Amino acid sequence: MKIIVSTTKGSVIKIRNFEMPDIRRVMGIEEESFLDGESEMYIEIYREWPDGFLVAEKEDKVIGFVVVVLTPEGESRIFALAVDSRYRGKGVGRALLKVAFSMLRQIKIGYVRLEVRVSNQVAERLYRSMGFMEIGFIPFYYQNGEGAIVMRKVL
Numbered sequence: 001m002k003i004i005v006s007t008t009k010g011s012v013i014k015i016r017n018f019e020m021p022d023i024r025r026v027m028g029i030e031e032e033s034f035l036d037g038e039s040e041m042y043i044e045i046y047r048e049w050p051d052g053f054l055v056a057e058k059e060d061k062v063i064g065f066v067v068v069v070l071t072p073e074g075e076s077r078i079f080a081l082a083v084d085s086r087y088r089g090k091g092v093g094r095a096l097l098k099v100a101f102s103m104l105r106q107i108k109i110g111y112v113r114l115e116v117r118v119s120n121q122v123a124e125r126l127y128r129s130m131g132f133m134e135i136g137f138i139p140f141y142y143q144n145g146e147g148a149i150v151m152r153k154v155l
C-alpha cells in the first residue's frame with residue numbers, strides 16, 4: 001500500500017507500509033515520544049501482521065507511524081502512534097489513523113481500541129474527535145505508574 005494524502009491541515013504526505021530499513025527512524029520518533037517500546041517488539045509485531053504497520057513520509061523521510069494489531073477477539077488495537085515532534089499539529093497523526101481505519105474496515109474488523117496515558121490530553125482529544133469513547137481505566141498501566149484510559153471506536 002502506498003497513497004498520497006492531503007491532511008486536514010493542508011500538508012501533503014505519503015502513507016505506506018513499514019519496511020525494515022524504516023526501523024531506525026521509527027525508533028527515533030518512538031524514543032522522543034516516550035512510548036516505552038523496544039525495536040524487537042516492533043519487528044515482532046511487523047512480522048506477525050505487516051499490514052498493520054504504516055508510516056507517513058514527507059520528502060522521502062519517515063515522519064510518523066501507526067501500529068495496529070489484531071486481537072484474539074477479532075477486534076483491533078492501536079499499539080502505537082507517534083509523529084516526529086517537528087511535524088506535529090499538521091494533521092499527520094489524524095491521516096495515519098484514517099488510513100489504518102479504512103484498511104481495517106476493508107478486512108471487516110468492527111472495532112478498534114487503545115490505551116492512552118491520563119496525562120496525554122493531545123492524543124485523547126485526537127481520539128475523541130475521531131469517535132473513540134472511553135470504556136475503562138487501568139491504574140498503574142505504564143512503567144512510570146501512570147494510569148491508562150481505555151477507549152474504543154466502532155469502525
Ligand SMILES: CC(C)(COP(=O)(O)OP(=O)(O)OC[C@H]1O[C@@H](n2cnc3c(N)ncnc32)[C@H](O)[C@@H]1OP(=O)(O)O)[C@@H](O)C(=O)NCCC(=O)NCCS
Pocket residue numbers: 008033081082083084087088089090091092093094095115116117120121122123125126129
Ligand atoms: C498524538 C500525536 C500522534 C498527534 O499527531 P499530530 O500529527 O500532531 O496530530 P494532528 O495534527 O493530526 O492533530 C490531530 C488532533 O490532535 C489534537 N492536537 C494536536 N496537536 C495539539 C496540541 N498542540 N494541543 C492540543 N491538541 C492538539 C487536536 O485535537 C488535533 O485536532 P485538530 O485537527 O482539530 O486540531 C502526536 O502529538 C505525538 O506523536 N505525540 C507523542 C506520542 C503520543 O502521544 N502518541 C499517542 C499515544 S496513545
